[in-house]
Amino acid sequence: LQAMSDNEEDWLALRPQEPSPSQCCGSGCKPCIYDVYEKELAQWERAKAMQDKSLLMGKKEQSNNSELNPDTFTAFSVSSVEQLTEDTYQYKFELPGNSSLQLSLGQHIVLRGVVNGLEVQRAYTPISPRNAEGYFEVLIKCYEAGLMSQYIKTWKRGDVVFWRGPFGGFPYQPNKHGELLMLASGTGLAPMIPILQSITDDEEDETFVTLVGCFPTFDKIYLKPLLQGLARYWNIRIFYVLSQETSLEKLPWSYQENTYTGRLNEDLMKTIVNSCRRKPFVLICGSSAFNEDMSRYLKAVGIEENSCFVF
Numbered sequence: 001l002q003a004m005s006d007n008e009e010d011w012l013a014l015r016p017q018e019p020s021p022s023q024c025c026g027s028g029c030k031p032c033i034y035d036v037y038e039k040e041l042a043q044w045e046r047a048k049a050m051q052d053k054s055l056l057m058g059k060k061e062q063s064n065n066s067e068l069n070p071d072t073f074t075a076f077s078v079s080s081v082e083q084l085t086e087d088t089y090q091y092k093f094e095l096p097g098n099s100s101l102q103l104s105l106g107q108h109i110v111l112r113g114v115v116n117g118l119e120v121q122r123a124y125t126p127i128s129p130r131n132a133e134g135y136f137e138v139l140i141k142c143y144e145a146g147l148m149s150q151y152i153k154t155w156k157r158g159d160v161v162f163w164r165g166p167f168g169g170f171p172y173q174p175n176k177h178g179e180l181l182m183l184a185s186g187t188g189l190a191p192m193i194p195i196l197q198s199i200t201d202d203e204e205d206e207t208f209v210t211l212v213g214c215f216p217t218f219d220k221i222y223l224k225p226l227l228q229g230l231a232r233y234w235n236i237r238i239f240y241v242l243s244q245e246t247s248l249e250k251l252p253w254s255y256q257e258n259t260y261t262g263r264l265n266e267d268l269m270k271t272i273v274n275s276c277r278r279k280p281f282v283l284i285c286g287s288s289a290f291n292e293d294m295s296r297y298l299k300a301v302g303i304e305e306n307s308c309f310v311f
Contacts, residue, residue: 011048016040029070029110029167033121036071068101073112073162078155079135085220088141088187090127091155093163098133101126105172105198106191106283106311109138109165113151122148123167125190125311127223129197139222141187170195170283170309174205178278182211183264183294185286189213189222191311192283200233208277210237214264214286216244218251228254239272269297285311 016037031039047055068074076093083089095101103109108125128137142149155161172195182192192211199205211230215221221240231238240259248256260268273280282303284294291310298308 011044014053015044029123029165031071039071068109068163068165070165070167073164075160075162078157078159078161080157081155084139084222087143088139088220088222089152090137090139090223091152092135092137093161095134095136100131100133101128101136101166103130103166103194104169105130105195107166107169108191108311109163110167111148112162112164113148115147115151118147120147120151125194127190127193129201130194139187139190168311170311172198174199174202175207177207177281179208179210179276179280181273181276181280181282182209183214183282183284183286184211185214185290186220187222188285188287188290188311191285193223193226195283196230196236200230200236206235208235208237210239210272210276210280212239212241212264212272214241214243214290217242218245218255218259231258241268264294264297266297266300269294270301273298273301273303280307282308283311284308 018037043055047053076095078091079094080092081089082092101109103126106125108123110121110123113120113122124138124140126136127139128135140152142153170191180195182195184192196209196211199207199209211227213221213227218240221227227238230236238258240255241264242259242261243263245251245259245261248259248261251259262268280303282294282298284291286294295305295308295310299305
């Protein structure tokens with residue numbers, strides 16, 4: 001009987017742990033962390049019923065072969081850390097040889113961190129070009145009290161972190177839409193960048209793009225050199241909306257004519273939509289409050305829900 005209970009304890013120790021809500025990144029990933037748990041639990045139950053632990057050998061929580069995978073976490077090494085603003089960082093990760101992540105446009109990947117013994121997961125969108133070889137880059141805003149931020153702030157070159165994916169994305173096709181209107185708040189810029197780069201890299205793609213980046217102040221605009229470079233293309237316009245700036249006078253003159261102060265409200269939305277050269281298809285990415293506000297303003301200016309995509 002004693003042997004029986006020892007065996008029972010052995011099996012209990014091998015039972016997969018149910019994820020806590022903090023482990024779900026809330027981005028509607030397939031498979032979700034809960035799907036992975038259900039699959040592992042079924043595998044454990046089958047192995048236990050047959051009293052055969054070798055059936056669990058296939059269960060791999062993480063892999064080291066640097067192939068991104070939606071089901072399991074893969075180890076990637078941090079190759080550089082660049083601080084862009086006081087709370088925003090650009091992290092570069094190594095990929096073996098000349099391999100690339102093979103993401104579709106605007107797809108995100110999920111990061112796993114452990115903070116004070118708690119596992120947390122968050123979704124981020126790589127900003128590196130889709131065809132980038134040997135590396136990928138992610139833009140991350142760190143929050144004072146954020147659990148994941150506490151973990152991310154400790155990263156330095158050579159550290160190994162775990163990602164899985166890819167998920168989501170916008171099914172972009174060249175020349176499908178006459179004009180894309182991109183509404184991005186803060187790091188909501190991330191999924192827009194690869195789409196913009198794919199348009200400027202493709203000489204056959206004649207899609208017009210109007211990108212509206214919403215930031216608190218001029219200093220907090222990310223990736224200025226990259227955005228300035230993109231704005232030189234004939235079919236790309238970039239506007240900035242700075243909620244905490246009161247005057248444009250202190251801004252470099254090259255920014256003054258395409259920057260608005262205050263918030264992106266219904267009136268400004270109307271102005272921007274009316275200035276589009278063709279009827280726009282709208283991409284939105286920001287906080288849930290930002291996304292809801294934008295959807296509301298767009299509806300008010302006559303843009304239907306089926307002409308919008310929210311990341």
